[in-house]
Amino acid sequence: MRITQGTFSYLPDFTDEEIAQQAQYAIDNGWPLSVEFTDDPHPRNNYWDMWGLPMFDLTDAAGVLYEVNECRKAYPNHYIKLNAYDARYGRQTTALSFLVNRPEVEPGFRLERQEGPGRVVRFTTYPYALDKPKGDRYGS
Amino acid sequence: MTAPPERRQGFGMAAPGRPAPQQDGRAEEAGGRSADPAGQRFAQGQGQGSRSAEPEQDSSAERQIDLLPEDATVNLAAERKAAGIDELLDALDRELVGLAPIKLRIQEIAALLLVDQVRERFGLAATRPSLHMCFTGAPGTGKTTVAMRMAELLHRVGYLERGHLVAVTRDDLVGQYVGHTAPKTKEVLKRAMGGVLFIDEAYYLYRADNERDYGQESIEILLQVMENQRDKIVVVLAGYKDRMDEFFASNPGMSSRIAHHLDFPEYSLDELADIAQLMLSEVRYRLSEDAEATLREYLSRRMQQPRFANARSVRNALERARLRHANRLLSEPDRAWNRDDLMRLESADLLASRVFSEPTSESPAS
Numbered sequence: 001m002r003i004t005q006g007t008f009s010y011l012p013d014f015t016d017e018e019i020a021q022q023a024q025y026a027i028d029n030g031w032p033l034s035v036e037f038t039d040d041p042h043p044r045n046n047y048w049d050m051w052g053l054p055m056f057d058l059t060d061a062a063g064v065l066y067e068v069n070e071c072r073k074a075y076p077n078h079y080i081k082l083n084a085y086d087a088r089y090g091r092q093t094t095a096l097s098f099l100v101n102r103p104e105v106e107p108g109f110r111l112e113r114q115e116g117p118g119r120v121v122r123f124t125t126y127p128y129a130l131d132k133p134k135g136d137r138y139g140s
Numbered sequence: 141m142t143a144p145p146e147r148r149q150g151f152g153m154a155a156p157g158r159p160a161p162q163q164d165g166r167a168e169e170a171g172g173r174s175a176d177p178a179g180q181r182f183a184q185g186q187g188q189g190s191r192s193a194e195p196e197q198d199s200s201a202e203r204q205i206d207l208l209p210e211d212a213t214v215n216l217a218a219e220r221k222a223a224g225i226d227e228l229l230d231a232l233d234r235e236l237v238g239l240a241p242i243k244l245r246i247q248e249i250a251a252l253l254l255v256d257q258v259r260e261r262f263g264l265a266a267t268r269p270s271l272h273m274c275f276t277g278a279p280g281t282g283k284t285t286v287a288m289r290m291a292e293l294l295h296r297v298g299y300l301e302r303g304h305l306v307a308v309t310r311d312d313l314v315g316q317y318v319g320h321t322a323p324k325t326k327e328v329l330k331r332a333m334g335g336v337l338f339i340d341e342a343y344y345l346y347r348a349d350n351e352r353d354y355g356q357e358s359i360e361i362l363l364q365v366m367e368n369q370r371d372k373i374v375v376v377l378a379g380y381k382d383r384m385d386e387f388f389a390s391n392p393g394m395s396s397r398i399a400h401h402l403d404f405p406e407y408s409l410d411e412l413a414d415i416a417q418l419m420l421s422e423v424r425y426r427l428s429e430d431a432e433a434t435l436r437e438y439l440s441r442r443m444q445q446p447r448f449a450n451a452r453s454v455r456n457a458l459e460r461a462r463l464r465h466a467n468r469l470l471s472e473p474d475r476a477w478n479r480d481d482l483m484r485l486e487s488a489d490l491l492a493s494r495v496f497s498e499p500t501s502e503s504p505a506s
């Protein structure tokens with residue numbers, strides 16, 4: 001199951017060139033970019049690991065792509081995303097955030113039903129990947 | 141440098157999902173340029189398949205569209221003009237005195253890149269030349285200045301994406317403790333990508349007497365990026381010639397990746413005088429006839445003294461002459477000064493310098 005998250009989730013995965021163009025758009029707007037990775041695909045997982053510090057003072061997106069590729073080398077089978085942060089007063093939030101890497105095989109989610117009193121049913125989505133410990137979830 | 145506190149942890153994907161181009165008014169400006177890829181996507185619908193039909197500015201698309209027929213001819217002079225290279229080379233010639241061998245090499249590089257560009261339009265394979273360089277020469281011979289112009293030139297001929305210059309020394313690249321150097325060097329490299337990384341006094345990166353010096357780690361990262369990211373960054377090493385030669389002798393890997401070695405000669409007395417005239421005319425001053433002779437005398441003395449820094453010494457001398465000039469005008473409050481008085485430096489403004497009183501002094505001239 002192909003997981004979609006973030007700003008361009010409705011589009012096919014970006015090529016490197018497209019990633020660089022988006023990064024350049026963020027740089028030109030003065031939004032520092034940062035790289036984050038995880039192997040916990042749950043949409044409510046807010047705690048991704050940082051790949052280095054956010055990149056301040058860049059002029060060209062090549063530096064961003066460089067770190068994306070370094071991260072891919074270290075975690076080829078993880079989800080990796082790029083965040084662009086708008087620090088301007090009044091905004092101070094992530095302006096852009098999209099996936100730049102995904103595991104080769106994505107097993108998807110199991111739907112669990114918990115039956116409560118009466119006819120109440122609570123639904124939970126549970127990533128199959130989480131059956132394995134962190135670091136072993138996608139084969140590497 | 142600290143990250144804003146809320147950046148410590150991932151933001152998750154719950155981030156606002158608005159597409160970038162709609163964020164603010166600036167998106168409009170960027171609309172016509174390739175800096176607005178998301179905008180293009182919207183214009184083209186969401187399929188990737190329809191993209192190639194649009195006239196994009198990205199170079200691969202351009203290449204296909206512009207391929208010239210085999211019997212076509214091109215006017216190189218016109219090409220050069222269109223790329224704004226003439227303008228840049230003319231300015232270089234006008235604004236930098238002397239440096240004939242350097243100017244020639246810059247012209248050659250510009251010609252090569254231009255011809256490569258045109259060859260490409262005929263479908264002739266053009267390998268991207270390596271342009272990492274080494275500028276050697278005494279202080280104040282114009283190394284930093286030329287590097288800045290080189291960055292701009294490489295941008296105009298399309299070799300570099302942006303053409304900015306990031307000037308650093310050992311302190312910016314090498315850390316204080318284990319694990320500090322690699323991130324520091326990489327950070328600088330990332331900042332310089334798309335432009336020129338200028339490493340002043342690069343030989344300080346290597347300390348022959350200490351094989352565990354962190355500089356070595358920095359050199360290794362530099363080498364790797366100089367090789368693998370050749371199309372993203374140009375590295376220029378600068379410093380004294382003899383020390384740079386030593387540096388290359390102990391770092392053959394670095395030496396072999398440097399394509400151009402440019403040696404900046406020390407300026408002659410005539411050239412220094414010309415540089416002074418040029419600097420003065422830039423700020424709308426001039427020398428009286430007397431002062432011209434005095435300046436030559438000043439320069440020939442200063443050249444013999446310690447810590448002579450070529451054009452930089454000239455600049456400093458003129459700055460101080462301007463101080464004295466201003467003070468001289470103010471010291472006669474009752475006199476009316478005209479426009480020419482305000483522009484003209486007199487002999488006296490230069491003669492007050494210590495260079496004339498203590499010709500062999502160790503202390504910096506003032």
Ligand SMILES: Nc1ncnc2c1ncn2[C@@H]1O[C@H](COP(=O)(O)OP(=O)(O)O)[C@@H](O)[C@H]1O
Pocket residue numbers: 235236237238239277278279280281282283284285286415418451452455
């Ligand atoms: N050939 C030249 N003509 C005019 N000005 C020059 C020339 N060479 C150097 N300068 C001026 O001298 C100063 C020092 O030059 P710089 O490029 O910083 O030298 P370096 O980096 O070799 O120490 C700068 O202000 C520069 O504008």
Ligand SMILES: [Mg+2]
Pocket residue numbers: 280283284340
């Ligand atoms: Mg310098």
